[in-house]
Amino acid sequence: MKRMILFTMCLAVVGGCQKADSVATSSGVQADAKAFLDTYQKDFAELEKASALASWEASNSGKEEDFAKTAAARLALKKFHSNPESYKTIQMLLADKDQLDPLEERSLTVAELAFLGNQLPAEMLEEMVTLSTQIEETFNTFRGELDGEKLTNNVLLEMLAKEIDSARRKAIWETLKQTGAAVAPDLVKLAELRNKAAKQLGYANYWELMIHLQEHDPKQLLAIFDELQQVTEEPYTEMKAQLDAELAERFGIPADQMMPWHYDNPFFQAAPPSAAVDLDEFYKQMPKEKIVDLAVTFYDDIGLPIDEIVARSDLYDREGKDQHAFCTDIDRSGDVRTLCNIKPTVNWMDTMLHEQGHAVYSVNIDRSLPFNLRDSAHILTTEGIAMLFGALASNPTWLIGYAGADPDRVAEVEAAILEQRRREQLIFARWAMVMLNFEKSLYEDPHQDLNTLWWDLVEKYQHVNRPASRDLPDWAAKPHFTIAPVYYHNYMLGELFAAQLRHVLAGMAEHEGPTATLSFNGRKDFGTFLKENVFAPGTSGPWPEFVKNVTGEELTARYFAAEVK
Numbered sequence: 014m015k016r017m018i019l020f021t022m023c024l025a026v027v028g029g030c031q032k033a034d035s036v037a038t039s040s041g042v043q044a045d046a047k048a049f050l051d052t053y054q055k056d057f058a059e060l061e062k063a064s065a066l067a068s069w070e071a072s073n074s075g076k077e078e079d080f081a082k083t084a085a086a087r088l089a090l091k092k093f094h095s096n097p098e099s100y101k102t103i104q105m106l107l108a109d110k111d112q113l114d115p116l117e118e119r120s121l122t123v124a125e126l127a128f129l130g131n132q133l134p135a136e137m138l139e140e141m142v143t144l145s146t147q148i149e150e151t152f153n154t155f156r157g158e159l160d161g162e163k164l165t166n167n168v169l170l171e172m173l174a175k176e177i178d179s180a181r182r183k184a185i186w187e188t189l190k191q192t193g194a195a196v197a198p199d200l201v202k203l204a205e206l207r208n209k210a211a212k213q214l215g216y217a218n219y220w221e222l223m224i225h226l227q228e229h230d231p232k233q234l235l236a237i238f239d240e241l242q243q244v245t246e247e248p249y250t251e252m253k254a255q256l257d258a259e260l261a262e263r264f265g266i267p268a269d270q271m272m273p274w275h276y277d278n279p280f281f282q283a284a285p286p287s288a289a290v291d292l293d294e295f296y297k298q299m300p301k302e303k304i305v306d307l308a309v310t311f312y313d314d315i316g317l318p319i320d321e322i323v324a325r326s327d328l329y330d331r332e333g334k335d336q337h338a339f340c341t342d343i344d345r346s347g348d349v350r351t352l353c354n355i356k357p358t359v360n361w362m363d364t365m366l367h368e369q370g371h372a373v374y375s376v377n378i379d380r381s382l383p384f385n386l387r388d389s390a391h392i393l394t395t396e397g398i399a400m401l402f403g404a405l406a407s408n409p410t411w412l413i414g415y416a417g418a419d420p421d422r423v424a425e426v427e428a429a430i431l432e433q434r435r436r437e438q439l440i441f442a443r444w445a446m447v448m449l450n451f452e453k454s455l456y457e458d459p460h461q462d463l464n465t466l467w468w469d470l471v472e473k474y475q476h477v478n479r480p481a482s483r484d485l486p487d488w489a490a491k492p493h494f495t496i497a498p499v500y501y502h503n504y505m506l507g508e509l510f511a512a513q514l515r516h517v518l519a520g521m522a523e524h525e526g527p528t529a530t531l532s533f534n535g536r537k538d539f540g541t542f543l544k545e546n547v548f549a550p551g552t553s554g555p556w557p558e559f560v561k562n563v564t565g566e567e568l569t570a571r572y573f574a575a576e577v578k
Contacts, residue, residue: 042106042109042112042113043113043114045106046113046117046121047117049099049102050120050383053124053385054383054384055384057093057384057385058345058384060086060093061344061345062343063086064083064086064090065344066086066343067079067082067085067086068083068086068087068341069341069343069350069352070083071083071153072153072334072335073327073352074333075150075154075333075334075335076333077150080146080147080149080150080153081146084146087142087146088138088139091131091142094127094128094130094131095128095132095133095138096128097132100125100128100129103121103125103128106121107122107125115553116382116383116386116553117383119386119552119553120383120385123385123386123552124385126226126228129214129226130214132214133213133214137206137213141206141207141210144202144206145203145496147199148196148199148200148203148495149492149496151192151195151196152192152196152492152495153333155191155192155195157188157189157192158191159188164188165330165336166189166336167336167354167356169188170277170279173185173186173189173279174277174286177264179266179272182264182274182275183272183274186273186279187274190485190490191490193486193488193489193490194485194486196489196490196495197463197486197488200489200495201460201463204455204456207456207498210222211456218456219456219498219499220452220453220456220457220499223498224499227391227392227499228556234502234506237509237568238445238446238449238502238505240570241442241446241505241570242446242474244570245442245577248439248577248578249440250476253476256284256285256436260276260285260288261275270478271477271478272477272478273477273478273480276477280444282440282441283360283440283441284433284436284440286433287429287430287432287433287436289426289429289432290426290429290430290433292359292407292430292433295359295412295416296357296359296361296362297357298357299357300357301329301356301357301361302355303357304355304356304357304361304362305323305328305355305365307362308323308366308369309323310415311366311405311411311415311533312369312373314535315533315539316537316540316541316544317377317540317543317544319372319373321347322349322351322373322376325349326350326351326352326353327350327352327353328351328352328354328355328365329354330356334352334354335352336354337354338351338352338353338367339351339352339368340352340368340372340375342375342388345375345378345380345384345388346380347376349372349375349376351369351372353365353368359406359407362406362416363403363407364403366405367403370400370401370402371398371399373548374389374394374395374398374399374547374548375395377543377544377548377549378549378550378551379549379550379551382551382552382553385552386551386552386553387551387552388551389552390553390556390560391503391552391556391559392500392503392507393503393506393507393510393556394507394547394560395507396503396504396508397509397510397511397514398514398543398547400504400507400508400511401511401514404511404529407430407433408529408530408532408533409427409430410530410531410532411533412430414534415534427530431527431529431530434529435529435576435577438508438577439577440475441504441505441508442573442577443475444474445501445504445505446474447475448501449501449502449505450474451466451467451470452498454466456499463488464483464484464486464487464488465484467487467488468483506568508573509568509569509570509573510560510568512528512572512573512575512576513560513564513566514547514564515531515572515576516528516564516572517564517565518536521538521539521542522536522539527576528576529576547563
């Protein structure tokens with residue numbers, strides 16, 4: 014995940030900006046726009062850098078005082094964008110947008126969205142930032158307790174992957190969910206606060222506000238997910254029946270008795286290792302440092318070097334550190350860093366390639382662009398690039414070319430590898446449907462029975478049996494509700510964009526066969542295409558136009574559907 018300073022997190026008082034009543038007549042719009050933006054970009058850059066550095070320090074240290082500094086820095090950003098007079102100035106300038114340079118107009122439009130989300134009382138902004146930071150601190154430092162011992166998520170996941178006994182698996186799974194009960198009351202309170210803020214800004218709830226701030230058409234978004242549900246229902250149902258049969262045999266239980274703890278991922282958002290091939294076999298003998306080395310070599314080979322990014326990053330597990338993974342752009346001028354907790358597994362190889370995908374996107378954005386346009390075209394496009402590269406961890410050509418896999422062994426299990434990739438795509442698509450629909454419902458009514466709602470959606474979209482008589486906030490164990498609210502749909506849209514890009518790159522390479530076998534090995538032309546067409550433009554235009562310019566057509570589920578049929 015890219016640790017982006019989202020509209021709700023990075024929003025911001027323009028110290029020296031002109032007041033609305035100082036805007037000149039239409040003949041002076043360009044001069045007024047330049048004067049406003051010059052001050053705005055400078056002040057925004059300073060505050061955003063301070064916030065990013067504070068967050069980076071807290072994520073690495075886990076110290077309470079560092080989280081306090083992060084909260085203060087985030088609040089400063091929110092207050093920066095809360096100035097109503099600056100907001101009015103932007104609106105008045107945009108009223109004469111036909112007289113503005115296209116980049117000036119776009120900078121003002123992006124700034125307007127940032128200000129819109131923060132036209133709130135200072136005390137409300139402070140309360141939201143403080144509460145979300147407290148919850149984030151709990152996530153970063155929480156250790157589940159099993160048999161009297163406190164364990165990290167990584168250790169628990171490793172235990173779950175190895176355990177055969179169903180009762181023991183259940184105990185491990187329940188331990189992974191303990192953080193949900195620790196944060197759920199505060200998450201509901203945060204949802205209430207966010208809804209209150211959204212209503213003050215003229216929106217029915219926080220979900221609707223965020224969808225607008227992300228420049229999505231809600232009807233189009235929901236239509237895409239409805240289409241995804243339809244095109245994946247049959248292949249997902251067939252795939253999961255086969256998967257359950259395999260896992261049931263492993264655990265010595267009837268297939269209809271499969272429970273959430275029988276899947277290695279506690280949310281079933283990723284596929285368990287295949288019965289035919291465990292992709293970890295290609296990585297588990299490596300030292301963890303080798304995972305990093307492979308990524309460095311690969312990105313260099315395609316003309317997108319990451320040596321400097323890696324040198325600034327923190328990549329290995331330790332006490333107090335954030336247990337997850339993210340990429341952060343500190344200053345939009347080249348200081349890009351990634352945080353991981355690398356282990357020699359296919360999942361961490363995927364994650365390493367994924368986070369560096371975010372990173373190469375950020376470092377290759379045209380730095381001559383105005384500061385607030387030096388970002389990805391959209392959340393979904395940076396997620397799409399990250400997923401495009403992350404998927405290579407299980408690409409047969411990449412396994413041979415970079416992981417050093419035996420070509421004969423890869424040929425022997427290639428069909429199983431491709432099926433595993435298909436399973437991952439289908440499982441993730443259905444998981445994303447749970448997240449989208451749960452979060453939408455959460456903000457529509459934070460006081461409903463969220464525990465039951467969660468399992469209703471899990472059963473509907475993932476076809477996973479709910480545990481009998483369980484009434485605990487398992488949903489709250491997912492940190493995205495705090496650190497990246499109303500965000501998860503962008504991951505799935507990113508998968509659609511990645512599939513669309515693979516189609517384009519396959520055409521460039523005259524590739525035949527499934528795009529899951531498309532070779533990226535040494536393809537500097539791929540790196541050049543991405544650098545020039547995807548990365549460099551930044552946020553210089555609306556994302557629908559960007560996607561059409563890059564791929565030749567609007568964002569569609571067609572290529573994803575073709576990959577999973």
